[in-house]
Amino acid sequence: MDDYKIIVISGPSGVGKTTIYKQILQEYSNNISFSISATTRKIRDGEEDGKDYYFLSVEEFKQLIDKDDFIEWECVHNNYYGTLKSEIYRIWKMGKHGLLDIDVRGGLHIKEIFGDKSFLVFIAPPSMSELENRLRNRGTCAGEALKRRLDNAAIEMEQQDFYDTVLKNEHVTIAVTELKKQIKKYIAKKPLL
Numbered sequence: 001m002d003d004y005k006i007i008v009i010s011g012p013s014g015v016g017k018t019t020i021y022k023q024i025l026q027e028y029s030n031n032i033s034f035s036i037s038a039t040t041r042k043i044r045d046g047e048e049d050g051k052d053y054y055f056l057s058v059e060e061f062k063q064l065i066d067k068d069d070f071i072e073w074e075c076v077h078n079n080y081y082g083t084l085k086s087e088i089y090r091i092w093k094m095g096k097h098g099l100l101d102i103d104v105r106g107g108l109h110i111k112e113i114f115g116d117k118s119f120l121v122f123i124a125p126p127s128m129s130e131l132e133n134r135l136r137n138r139g140t141c142a143g144e145a146l147k148r149r150l151d152n153a154a155i156e157m158e159q160q161d162f163y164d165t166v167l168k169n170e171h172v173t174i175a176v177t178e179l180k181k182q183i184k185k186y187i188a189k190k191p192l193l
Helices: 017-027 058-066 085-093 104-117 128-138 143-158 172-188
Strands: 006-010 032-034 070-076 079-084 097-101 118-124 165-168
Touching: 006 017, 006 104, 017 032, 017 097, 017 172, 058 070, 058 079, 070 085, 070 104, 079 085, 079 104, 085 097, 097 104, 104 118, 118 172, 128 143, 165 172
Parallel strands: 006 097, 006 118, 032 097, 118 165
Antiparallel strands: 070 079
């Protein structure tokens, strides 16, 4: 399992991470598998437990923290999110690289643990005003929730320089094409042990 790596996708809510990583997974399904995060947030329409997230109660999540079952975990927007160790090992046992969609703090924690076996990609919006438009058009947050997400986005944007690469998602097709090139180059590179 020493040859397998972790690709982390992070960026503000509404920047297009899901759209981008789903296209990456479609093209590289033989080599890359999505790591399903655990969360305490409520399930949304169209989501499936065990496919989109492992939806847990706060009590269940805290029990897993106590058992040291997470590689990383955070509390974001009053909900817990985390990457289970078992999820990464499941992917590596399949002979694939793991792809994680996690927040910036979680991504930096992954880099601390895995070093060169991890590749951190920060997806940035073209501008904060465009990010606000995308969040409003989603229809999933407004008022105080929108302000909280924009404030959080500003904090996350300050951390982008700690990532291996930053991709501005102005046009999703261009962002996906660039990310494919970078992932291909990264996977071909041997980790420094």
